[in-house]
Amino acid sequence: MNFPERFSDLPAATWPRLRALLDVPTKAAETINMTIGEPRHAFPAFVGDILAANLAGFNKYPDNDGTVAHLDAIAGFLHRRYGLTVPHEQILTLNGTREGLYNAAMALCPEAKNGKPVILTPNPFYQVYAVAALSVGAAPYYVPATAATNHLPDYHAVPAEILNRTAIAYACSPANPQGAVADEAYWRDLITLAEKHDFQILADECYSEIYRDTPPTGALEVATKMGAHPERVVIFHSLSKRSNLPGLRSGFCAGGPESLRRMRLLRAFAGAPLPEPLQAVAAAVWNDEAHVVENRALYHRKYDIADDILGHIDGYQSPQAGFFLWLPVSDGEEAAVHLWQETGVRTLPGAYLSKVQDGENPGTGYIRVAMVAPTQDVQRGLTLIRDCLYG
Template sequence: MTFPKRFSNLPEYAFPRLRRLLDCHGPGGAPLRMSIGEPQHAFPPWVAGIIAEHAQEFGKYPPNDGTPELLSAISDWIARRYRVIVEPDSRISVLNGTREGLFNAALALCPEEKAGHRPVVLTPNPFYQVYSVAALAVAADPVYVPATAETGFLPDYGALAPDLLDRVAIAYLCSPSNPQGAVADKGYWADLLRLAEKHDFQVFADECYSEVYRDDPPAGALEVADEIGADPERVLVFHSLSKRSNLPGLRSGFCAGGPQSMSRIRQLRAYAGAPMPLPLQRVAEKVWADEAHVEENRRLYRRKYEIADEILGDVPGYRPPEAGFFLWLPVEDGEAAALETWRMTGVRVLPGAYLSREVAGENPGKGYIRVAMVAPEQELRHGLTRLRGCLFG
């Protein structure tokens, strides 16, 4: 058989790669997984009751675009959180988690050609791996832009050459960023949106970690677009309940943007998207409307920031994350550090290079490990202490 060549150079996904690195070695202590960002805090206690109450609706085909109640709940949340009015019937699409949307939005919206050439998709480096796969799927050229300490761990898209920017169709940005926990402020968003206006591309704002933060709520792309009067079609935002509400298995998210973009995304989902089951949509309706559990979740993560600062604060190069629940720790070699930590302590972390691409001989994640702070408090303290003793003395 003949298979498409565009995926031939796709690297192995991070977690199978990590298993291949570590699983042939025994752990040096009781295993503690700090490699994957799977929230462990309790989700709202009433979730199971809502599913049971609406269980008979598993026998119905759910609306592909989302129930009117769910779309309204999301619209209301956007208005409370960002003070922006987004019409639920024309500017929001329900998703089965944001990964689906971040991928399918590129299929729906990326043109076949830009400025007489193959289109370009910009992505931070390191990055969430679906961005580059989406670029390859639409036959675009992915361009990996360093997001390093020198750039505040956010990509400097404005420093790219004008002729390259003219070819850009989509620019992905994650804020708060995964893996570094950096936050794009209003000035950064405004500059990016103006750059998108100048060179006629769309911004895909991955804001999945927006509700887990240390101090002030991170600014949002829709909020800034509204403030500066940007074209509503210029930006799409992506959110989910996975981190905000500790419900990664619910697979409930949304994207919001201009009506033309949403129309195209909804049309694609009518053919290629799996509707979210009705009982789960009923849960999502209630979860988006409730903030009490989100505030409690944020309190728990703030305590974890304090623990990380206490244990690692004097490590050279340690940078307290502004938001999210990852530590991005500098080491000499991330892969060697992950293997040593596993073999000596049983703590499982992710090499930063597994989240990055090598460009011009440099991989910006090679000198880092990513540590997920999702474990219960005492377990987290124990894991970070073991990690500190193993790698930093």
């Protein structure tokens, strides 16, 4: 069969590549998996009761737009968290934000913009950004997010001829994998650039509720303050990290009325809305902040543990937010294999989250470490990492 050549530019899938890399014996009697960002803290205790009370909803097709209660809860969260007043028609419930981040490009990217359209993505990046770009026939353009740029992409450094073709820029704050946070000035500069070159910003804010002291600024919050074009920014949020419910596959996006109309239309033909019992759970979870505060406190403890164990390492940067460590090593693949063989700790080479650019992969000199396991396992894992790689 003749498959599209554009997909030949995709990076190799992360998890099969990692399994092949670490398919070697380990000396350790016990293993600790610190690769995937799958939260292991307890989800809210009320989830089970709400699900049980709404089981009858599995007997019907869910509404494409989402239930009123679910949309009300999301709008309430946006108002409490960012001071935004967002009507229901400018919110779309999602089966996890990966669906939304992909389908946004499908719905919003034009077929041409001064030639072949460009989609900007940070490098390192969440791979759905690149897949989305290639799926719509756009040219992905990888913008380094390295220590030199405070681990956020410097979109102002992109050549003007690329910016003039840019239709979409993906931005992730707090950043996966580095834990860097875009402040208001960063968002203002990026939105100003987008206004100048007329592209949209798809802001992946899935880690927004896991932070140290100051809540990360939101892209739509800043765009609204600036009086930017109402279609300039679409934001994406999830319950996976905020509420430890990755298996619920529940998130949302919010933005301008035309953007959301187009995304909703695509959903009507090619998507699947969240079942109503799960929407009932999601509504209750978005309405509750107490469990979020408790969850954040657990991550505060892990930040302190990481700083105590690894803070002396040259190049170590404590994350501002999120639950990943982006640890400097000489070579990420070699470090991950050595660590696994000697200690039984599984980590992810940074190169598996990055694209080679100008002959270099910006993730080669790092490993990503997920601090999602129980606190004692995180402490033990980080101690083993320190002793094995930095001792």
